[in-house]
Amino acid sequence: MNSYPTITDRAVHSLLMQGTVIPAHPLALNPALQLDERMQRQLTRYYISTGAGGIAIGVHTTQFEIRNKGIDLLEPVLRLAAEEISLAKPDRPFLKVAGICGPTAQAIEEARLAVKYGYHLGLLSMGGLRHETEAALLDRAWAVAEVIPLFGFYLQPAVGGRLLSYDFWRAFADIPNVYAIKVAAFNRYQTLDVVRAVAASVRRNEIALYTGNDDNIVADLLTPYRFTIQGEAVEKRFVGGLLGHWAVWTSKAVALLQEVKECLSNNGIGMEDLLAKGIGTTDVNAVLFDAKNEFHGCIPGIHEVLRRQGLLQGRYCLNKAEELSPGQMEEIDRVYASYPAFNDDAFVQQFLT
Template identity: 55%
Template sequence: MPLNRSDLPSDVLDLLAQGAVIPAHPLALDARRQFDRRRQRALTRYYVDAGAGGLAVGVHTTQFNIRDHGLYETVLRAAMEDRDAWTSRPMAMIAGLCGATAQARAEAGTAVRLGYHAGLLSLAALAGQPEDALIAHCESVAQEMPIIGFYLQTAVGGPVLSSEFWRRFASIPNALAIKVAPFNRYRTLDVVRGVVAARAEDRVFLYTGNDDHIVLDLALPFTAMRDGVPVTVRFRGGLLGHWSVWTSAAVRQLAQVKAVLAQVGGRLPPELLALDSRVTDCNSAFFDVANNFMGCIAGCHEVLRRQGLLEGIWCLDPAEGLGPGQAREIDRVYLEHGDLGDDAFVRENLARWLD
């Protein structure tokens, strides 16, 4: 049966409204590039124990071509089973949805059947189509389950979307949130303007996917005008591929931002603002910015491999791996920003997660 926003558990809605760390779940493979169930389970346990507020599965970081390998339902089921077996606390479970309308609706049906709360809806397959067609697609998929809009950066196939598109998207009754990930401040503001114009700022939650400005997105207010009056909104949390690594540190960073914002009249300290550039520098290595994001998935795998969570950096596509010089950049980040990581946390728990 279709799932509506009103059907969602109140504790999940409260969690999303308050803001959470939601890592994009990677895919664990063995040396034969076959699904590694044991290490996939270890990753889920890691994210739960790190304090993540949810999991996004079947998304870009999970590798979109799991669909071509018949793994979509397998990885969604694994994450749900492993989460349920490891914790009883509420977590927002988000399934990646992609492809043309029939495929996206079918994937939404699978996600609902497995117990997922919302679908992160990629529009990459519809790039080049008019916005009327994109809105019709979103409205159709939203008939199956609550949807999270996804402003994907153009470097990896996302279409450019206007503020009017986001106004119309935010007006869809079953729209739950938007992952804002154009890696572009002008386009980020287009989303804010659209949500404010739809009068949906309290209903459609903004989550950053801008891995190049994570801390600033979380810390700064965003203001748009409506009827001549300024309306200020904030990003509640993040749904990020970057947060698939060093996750417990990300949880601490979000808590730090929330604590500062909760202070009456509190000012953002310079060291918190400066943290944005350090986190962005880490992301430049993990996402292989020097090679136009060629190694963005393999780079996250490499961090998890160094920690022992993954056995290797294998991707489903044998041609996909670290970009030229990316390993040296990750070495540099470890040397310069290792205090932002969580290697000690992983060492203390790895044997338990792999058990």
Template identity: 55%
Template sequence: MNDSPNEPQSDSQSNSQSNSLSDPSSGFNVRRHLQYGHVIPAHPLALTPSRTLDERHQRALTRYYVAAGAGGIAVGVHTTGFPIHDAKIGLYRPVLELAAETVATSLTADPRPFVKVAGLIGDTAQALREARIALALGYHCGLLSLGAWRDATDADILAHCRRVAEAIPLFGFYLQPAVGGRRLSHAFWREFAEIANVVAIKVAPFDRYATLDVVRALADAGRDDIALYTGNDDAIVPDLVTDIPVTSGGRAYTRHFVGGLLGQWAVWTSKAVTMLQAFQAWRAGGSTSLPASWLTRGAALTMANAAIFDAANGYRGCLPGILDVLRRQGLVRGTWTFDTHEQLSPGQADMLARLPVLYPELVDDDFVDAHRDTWLR
């Protein structure tokens, strides 16, 4: 089965599942765009040393992702920092608005389809408030975090998801337990797939069994229209190149991950785009053999990710690790987050400094150097 249809430049068809799935005025259809497969960086947050929003560098990051060829961005997600959802900090709307405005300006000269994904967290009331803000700012779908529902029953979580899906198209999210998620069964995802307004799922349990549970559940539900996006930063290439055997209605076929929504893709984004395009060309060409060099590069990417995400220390230095790579490229000023205890782990900075030497094929320093001054204007 080919679950990566050619993406049209315009599609004014309406979608009965949600008025926001298709925007006739722009010709943008979020479901079709996501099914094509894209690099979607999880957008970090640039702060000043006094931990206020660094608007100049925040805009530079967004410009970088657009220029790198990303098919969208996700804002207000874990990589952005969940504290911006706190009313006392008051940055949820400003950060989403800044990204939306910067995307619009950046695409003026060369318009193309681009999805804006808003992170949604909390109880149902909070998630609905955030969904309304996101829609008002032109966001196309919501990545729904279930971190606040770790001790809830599956039935309660599904009721929450259905309610939020009435307000905004959902980008489902299977988050690994190590950073706030919980184990969700095949039965959960089978029922989740019955929600009409689900457009994609970010599968990020960092667990092969759990990952395959989601793929099988979509097949069991007959939902070939829900795009599979990897969030498994430790297995990006294996997810993207593997055809997973499934059966639905007595028909045997395969599904595969069409793209990724990843914290890892917040760095070295232009190389991520080149990689995904290579995989898409390989699939389109009908070749049955994948060059072994891509599997080698996939292993290198996992090893680099271990340093960036601070896997050895339970991911405590994950966000500072992402920011430190961007700092070394001159795209942010420092590794500050709103959590003052969130810092690089001992030895992590030295590991990050060695990455361009160890894995030069992954790094896009030359691309950033050529455009950074323009992005920081």
């Protein structure tokens, strides 16, 4: 039987299982669309300073085009983030998650690169592989699992993902070094498929669920999922989030997750206020992610907030066609004014001084 790599740092493993804030790290570019190394490093330091429990980089928010020939930015962004974390010497465990994409050979190569720079987990995307059978995707996952511990990823079809069945996730959960799964299906039925599949696995207590459902963040974190599995009552919860939405206003995201945990440990005291805050969060997300235009402006929306705060030079994307949709800027103005308690502009201003 093959021996699969594991998370050897007990504090890191404990943090992952208890649940934490993992922002999806953007890409800092200059006006010439070249990597702005200073701003890229500064972004990483910002996430560390907020109290977030880790970062995910090389993911959708980092722009998939970093892998294109002639751009070749995957290794630089993985290296820079790892270096900044090492230099910062956080006084707490800090998760390093690397995005892994593409067919099996590419995914294995990217997993090896992540291991080279000390990443704890590979966030394995099924995006762009709609022609593959679920059996082939499972074979790919097993192959990547031989290189790096896995963080599963259900990416919604609107941004390049594909529908995956309950049976797929039930089999995926049996891979011995799957430590977590991010559910970003943006769909209650598909989210339920994943949670039920994990609950049915003998590994249910070894897999942490992270919400990537940016449209339902707070409700995901508050909801108990209860099932009867072979006559046994089983409960699973989302313990944290790995979110593009948490790439902005991150210190407030850290406070929000702590508020959720306190609510759950105090018999639901404050749940109504949290649910109301969840609706505000969804309103903000609909604007930043440009939901009404099928998420066309989601990366520029994130960039615009970071630009306003001084954490990015501009909204620059490697794909020049990616820009704010008509009316999106005005909507960002609206949610900034409507939810002043949600932003962390004061925190960022202090961080930058």
